[in-house]
Amino acid sequence: MVSNMKLQNKVAIVTGAGRGIGRAIAKNFASEGAKVVINYSKSEKESQSLAEEIKNDGGMALVVKADISKTTDVQKMVKKTMDEFGRIDILVNNAGVLIPARFLDSTEEMWDMTIDVNLKGSYLCSKEVATIMLDQKKGKIINISSVCGLAQKTALGNTPYVASKAGVIGLTRSLAVNLGPTINVNAIAPGVIDTDMVSFFTPERMNAIIDETPVKRIGKPEEIAAAALFLASNESDYITGEVITVSGGRGMR
Secondary structure (H helix, E strand, O other): OOOOOOOOOOEEEEOOOOOHHHHHHHHHHHHOOOEEEEEEOOOHHHHHHHHHHHHHOOOEEEEEEOOOOOHHHHHHHHHHHHHHHOOOOEEEEOOOOOOOOOHHHOOHHHHHHHHHHHHHHHHHHHHHHHHHHHHHOOEEEEEEOOHHHHOOHHHOOOHHHHHHHHHHHHHHHHHHHHHOOOEEEEEEEEOOEOOHHHOOOOHHHHHHHHHHOOOOOOEOHHHHHHHHHHHHOHHHOOOOOOEEEEOOOOOOO
């Protein structure tokens, strides 16, 4: 009997998968048959509970702690994945940080942390899995950027975050050229999504964002996961180097 699961027996690493968008992506992939590697840096409890949830539903999950801004941690994560599952088909570079600060209020430490996690981490993880995917003759890399990275005017206040997410888009396009035709590399640019990353927004700011958004609401993590599933599946084999905006229309240019 042929399975109609879109990711049957695929192995997917999802960074920052303990909470928010990453958690939704990991759950979605597992429900479609993928063996999921749940990466976390600090959210151990949430990551372990997600793994148990996936296993209770009949899926397979491996929890791996790793600071994706450090080469040795990334190498260990990839080795654990290969030791457990023997292959890597999908990488979702989702882990990210958002430190609220406008340019003149930001510090070098804020800049370094944001760039290290959001951009350098995506680079390191992609580089480590690329050779494996090339040997396998196929792979999918999905980078989570932001409408901020597309120079969407109303979202440009946080300079380190904007720079990092614009960098992710540049990285995506460069990798698509360098790794094609074997590996498809695409990005998703979410708008404001209902996660703890936007918990510092004031009610006034949130209302203004909703007013700026044509669909008149913020997004759900599951809506980003749906886009990620499409990019991870065979249905997107002719798509590479692209940025899919999931923003309720707020990311229109």
